Amino acid sequence: MRMIAIFLIVMLSAQNSGAQTAxxxxxxxxxxxxxxxxxxxxxxxxGGSPANINAAPDIAVCIVQPDKKPxxxxxxxxxxxxxxxxxxxxxxxxxxxxxxxxxGLLFIDIDIRRHDLIDIVVLTGNATAAGExxxxxxxxxxISKLTPALSEGAKERGLLKAxxxxxxxxxxxxxxxxxxxxxxxxxxD
Numbered sequence: 001m002r003m004i005a006i007f008l009i010v011m012l013s014a015q016n017s018g019a020q021t022a023x024x025x026x027x028x029x030x031x032x033x034x035x036x037x038x039x040x041x042x043x044x045x046x047g048g049s050p051a052n053i054n055a056a057p058d059i060a061v062c063i064v065q066p067d068k069k070p071x072x073x074x075x076x077x078x079x080x081x082x083x084x085x086x087x088x089x090x091x092x093x094x095x096x097x098x099x100x101x102x103x104g105l106l107f108i109d110i111d112i113r114r115h116d117l118i119d120i121v122v123l124t125g126n127a128t129a130a131g132e133x134x135x136x137x138x139x140x141x142x143i144s145k146l147t148p149a150l151s152e153g154a155k156e157r158g159l160l161k162a163x164x165x166x167x168x169x170x171x172x173x174x175x176x177x178x179x180x181x182x183x184x185x186x187x188x189d
Contacts, residue, residue, distance in 0.1 A: 101167050
């Protein structure tokens with residue numbers, strides 16, 4: 001009888017730990033320009049002209065949790081980092097395993113020298129969850145590390161204040177709007 005009880009406890013804990021994480025397709029669409037109308041890449045004065053060959057961003061996503069190193073979705077190539085979708089305003093990251101809520105997402109434009117911050121968001125459960133302030137602190141630490149030269153203009157555009165959105169809202173709603181982008185989640189079965 002004791003063995004059956006131990007077996008049931010182990011099975012229930014395994015089911016609960018597996019239910020806390022899920023795989024999603026995460027699609028991010030950055031605005032055509034930054035909120036100050038400068039291009040993501042290239043020379044600001046040239047805008048969308050043919051001279052600005054690489055005006056579209058190279059989108060990467062970092063999953064941020066407290067007391068853990070950010071898990072960034074990009075393609076290392078030697079010493080250089082590349083996006084899964086080079087030079088594209090829309091990027092789909094397939095089969096991404098997300099941790100239990102709350103956690104943060106950091107969207108960046110990969111550049112050779114200085115990455116640009118696109119947006120940040122804290123994803124929660126349907127109700128306000130404990131630990132959101134820990135996630136916000138972890139996001140700010142990740143921003144300091146991954147985009148250390150964040151301009152005053154980016155700070156003024158409100159990019160250092162994370163929006164808090166229930167995860168389920170971004171699964172049901174095809175586009176969760178942020179400051180300079182939108183994203184959606186599609187749960188994989």
